[in-house]
Amino acid sequence: MPNILYAGQSYTCEGQSVLDCLTAQGVSIPASCRAGSCQTCLMCAVSGTLPKQSQRGLKPTLVAQHYFKACSCYPETDLEVQLPNTALGKIDAQVVSLDALNNEIIGVRLRPVSPFPYHAGQFINLYQNDSTARCYSLASVPSIDDTLTLHVRRVPNGVVSNWIADQLKVGDTVAISAASGDCFYVAGQPAQNILLVGTGSGLAPLYGIVRDALQQGHQGDIGLYHGSTQIAGLYLVEALRDLAQAHPNFHYIPCISDEVPPADYRHGMVLDVVLKDLPDLKGYRVFLCGNPNMVKAAQQEAFFAGASLRDIFADPF
Amino acid sequence: MSLYEEIGGEAAVNAAVDIFYRKVLKDARINYFFTDVDMVRQAAKQKAFLTMAFGGPHSYTGEDMRKGHAHLVARGLNDSHFDAVMENIAATLTELNVPANLIAQAAAIAESTRNDVLGK
Known part of the structure; x- marks a missing residue:
């Protein structure tokens, strides 16, 4: 019978789900629907093989980090598990x-x-x-x-x-x-269009994601919109323009909201510029980082514009 | 075949949840209940709810429904809001070309939660 190793203790799993096994033995794991739907009981496998069923319906970014639904995980071999983000040594x-x-x-x-x-x-x-x-x-x-x-x-x-x-x-x-978070590029849909919207230092993850996607040979359009009140608030402008020169499917759109910028910038709030350029986001993968108000508004607007919630990755800070 | 299988199982729920949630967020009768919630978590809850309404696997109890909505009842959640949600469910399934007799069955399951949701 497979054993589940959790927080330094071993539990024998007798045909139960990981959730039932751990809770039956007094371990408290957050859970809600217990039917594989709500993802409240999300856990992370440190080692061992996860049954496919336990990751069904999860975002690819979560699958890539070995997350699984404890209520739907009936292990066939030994498994070492933890709650998300507890192992950040x-x-x-x-x-x-x-x-x-x-x-x-x-x-x-x-x-x-x-x-x-x-x-x-x-x-x-x-x-x-x-x-x-x-x-x-x-x-x-x-x-x-x-x-x-x-x-x-x-x-x-x-x-x-x-x-x-x-x-x-x-x-x-x-x-x-250790690194955590699910705002990153996952290969597998090379033709999907990607929209990235950031303000201020919210450019950091987007700059990583864009270069990662290009490095992995992404073919779909990749549009990066970076917003600031003034030109002085932007950065890496030349590096991003060079990147756009080198990759015809990558577009860099710097947006300035307060002062009226020169012609090679767009004038307006970054989200307004995005929605003007891309009113239909059906099928897009969307990354949103930066000012929490912008991220929240953009999440809803991207969803209204047709992007699936599963394809929207938001990182407010 | 069960209602859940007839409607199309998990794939149908995945397709429905985006459409349904979009309708809810655009519905001025009820969207103010959702202004301060995390969209991703809320979508997961709605997926669980739709799964149940579609006759799929769930483990919700009436007590969960009561507890989960008590704070909204305190903010004035009433029959008119529940009716609006029912309308949105039916419109979502219609948009997905689900036959009327199956929509009626799903609506009946959702309807059965009314008293618990409204804390009656």
Whole structure:
């Protein structure tokens, strides 16, 4: 009979689901419909083989991270499982470089001391000390970049961002968590059109996702809309224009809402520009990152414009 | 064949949930109940609800329905709102070309939750 290893304890699973097995033995796992629908009992497999049924209906990004529905998982072999995001142990990383990307955003490159699996667009926690950490998205791509890259916006009175900007030096060692989050590119539908919308340092995950998709040979249209109130708030403009030159299916659309910009920018709120250009988003995969109000509004508007909720990945920060 | 299989099983639910949720969010009679909820979590709940209405696997009890909607009843959720949801379910299934007799069966299952949802 298969054993389930959870939180250092082994439980024998006698033809039950992982959920029933663990709850019957006094382990508390959040659950609701118990019929494979609501995904409340989502868990993550650390090792072992997951039955196909246990991942049916999950977003591909969750499948790629070995998530499964505990209520629908009848294991045939031993399985080590955990609740999502409980295993985010700390890893040391060395600061390789710190570069101003614009007036308020710093590009921070880090080299972890041990192998660091991640998907471009996921996020990590960066620890200032044991009790203070902030979440930053990864702008780097594992198959392209040999370091991790974060885009840190200096937040007025922000404890961690100001520490990074004022005190962190090249060569310092910092603690980071493992990568998590489901805002990343998954191969398998190379012809699907992709829309990415970001404001401010919300460009970080999108910059990673775009380059990851292109690197993996994505064929469908990829449109990246980056919004700011002023031109000075944008960054990586030249790098993105170069990328668009090199890849005919990639379009970069910088949007400026306050000042009237030169002709090679669009004027307006980023979401308004998107909806004007792309009123029909049926079949699109959509990534939304940045200002929480923009992300929330864009999530609903993209859904109304025809994108399936399963295909909308949102990361407000 | 069960109602769930006749309607088209999980694939039908997946197709229905986007259409249904879009209708709900655009329906001024009820959409204000949804302004502050997480869309993804809400869609998962609606998928579970539609699965049940389509005669599929579920483990909801009347008690779950009562508890889950009590905060909305406190905000004034009443029969008129429940009627609006029923309309949206029927319109969704019509849009998916589900035959009228199956829509009626699904509507009857959804209708059976009315008193629990409204805390009567």
